[in-house]
Amino acid sequence: EKLDPHKHLKFQNLLEEYEKELEEERKRDEEREKLEAEREKEKQRILHELALEKKRKKKEQEKIAVDSVPMNEFVDCKEKFERIVREYNQSGVKFIDEQFKADEESLGPNVKNRVSGWKRVNPGMKLYKA
Numbered sequence: 409e410k411l412d413p414h415k416h417l418k419f420q421n422l423l424e425e426y427e428k429e430l431e432e433e434r435k436r437d438e439e440r441e442k443l444e445a446e447r448e449k450e451k452q453r454i455l456h457e458l459a460l461e462k463k464r465k466k467k468e469q470e471k472i473a474v475d476s477v478p479m480n481e482f483v484d485c486k487e488k489f490e491r492i493v494r495e496y497n498q499s500g501v502k503f504i505d506e507q508f509k510a511d512e513e514s515l516g517p518n519v520k521n522r523v524s525g526w527k528r529v530n531p532g533m534k535l536y537k538a
Contacts, residue, residue, distance in 0.1 A: 462483050462484070465481075465483045466483045466485060469483060469487075475491070479491070479492075479495075479503070480506045480507060
């Protein structure tokens with residue numbers, strides 16, 4: 409069925425409006441993707457810097473006695489873990505990592521929706537069954 413001129417004009421206007429909306433949405437999507445790519449690039453840059461800083465600190469710590477480094481400045485490594493275990497066995501006080509708070513912000517947006525909460529490991533607990 410053919411549209412009368414008035415309905416045809418109305419249809420054309422709606423079609424143009426729809427096409428404009430699609431174009432605006434495409435531009436918003438492109439901008440969103442660009443922003444996300446910039447965020448990811450910045451995140452990778454920060455992670456790279458943190459890795460370099462960790463290597464630098466670990467080299468510094470290799471030159472000095474392990475027990476003389478304050479625990480909150482100690483780089484995460486086997487020696488730090490062994491020191492935490494040794495100090496726990498001596499004092500019974502559980503280690504609290506001041507650099508990595510046990511809260512939702514430490515988990516990040518992609519993980520915090522998939523976990524039920526923070527729990528402390530108890531002696532004898534196993535992460536995986538062999």
